[in-house]
Amino acid sequence: MDTFEQNLKQTKQKIHLAATKSGRNPDDIKLVAVTKNVPPQKIQEAVDKGINLLGENRVQEAATKVNIISGCVNWHLIGHLQTNKVKHAIEMFSMIQSLDSMKLALEIDRRAKKINKYVDVLVQINIGRETSKYGIDPDETEDFIKKVANCKNIRVQGLMAIAPFKENPEDVRPYFSMMYGIFSKIKKNDIPNVEMKYLSMGMTHDFQVAIEEGSNMVRIGTGLFGQRSKI
Ligand SMILES: *Cc1c(COP(=O)(O)O)cnc(C)c1O
Numbered sequence: 100m101d102t103f104e105q106n107l108k109q110t111k112q113k114i115h116l117a118a119t120k121s122g123r124n125p126d127d128i129k130l131v132a133v134t135k136n137v138p139p140q141k142i143q144e145a146v147d148k149g150i151n152l153l154g155e156n157r158v159q160e161a162a163t164k165v166n167i168i169s170g171c172v173n174w175h176l177i178g179h180l181q182t183n184k185v186k187h188a189i190e191m192f193s194m195i196q197s198l199d200s201m202k203l204a205l206e207i208d209r210r211a212k213k214i215n216k217y218v219d220v221l222v223q224i225n226i227g228r229e230t231s232k233y234g235i236d237p238d239e240t241e242d243f244i245k246k247v248a249n250c251k252n253i254r255v256q257g258l259m260a261i262a263p264f265k266e267n268p269e270d271v272r273p274y275f276s277m278m279y280g281i282f283s284k285i286k287k288n289d290i291p292n293v294e295m296k297y298l299s300m301g302m303t304h305d306f307q308v309a310i311e312e313g314s315n316m317v318r319i320g321t322g323l324f325g326q327r328s329k330i
Contacts, residue, residue, distance in 0.1 A: 133320030257297030279313035
């Protein structure tokens, strides 16, 4: 077994443990392999070993990889999207996890209409209200989603969040729990054209806690590919 296989095996074991610990089915947790700064040949190896969901932060970087990776994979955009890159992004990604403003929603909707496409998105919530992070204020989530629901070519599929960094992942549990609260409330309200299917939270450092608190999509980079080097 090479390093990637070992990492993948361990990651899956941890997902399994966290899911069963919280009474959930491990198969319901989606694993997004985050490939920022990972060279194409390493990504291809991962895909050959069963990874089917890839996450990239930047449109530009993804563009250099999407066409050379072969196999049955979907790409998700997990980083901030500038409106001038929307046209390119909606052709490349099967989901935009980082919808963080109405301006962006309107541009995605407009571009999607032009090519007759429905774009799946997650709404990014700035759960720690950090000035360094993008995302909708937790208190404004529902109002924001109701507005996005009017964009006919956008399909809201859930929420995404990056928790504040804490040395001890236990300290981020309250943020994940708050996210689950917002997610459940919106789900219960059954907003037309909105499906609360995915709660994307948890990264290498904190994904087990995230799953225990209700995440069903984790985004893992370092834990699978090792420490990132700049390319
Ligand atoms: C980089 C990144 C990840 C993965 O981070 P790791 O700590 O390497 O697992 C997940 N989500 C987002 C939005 C990221 O930018």
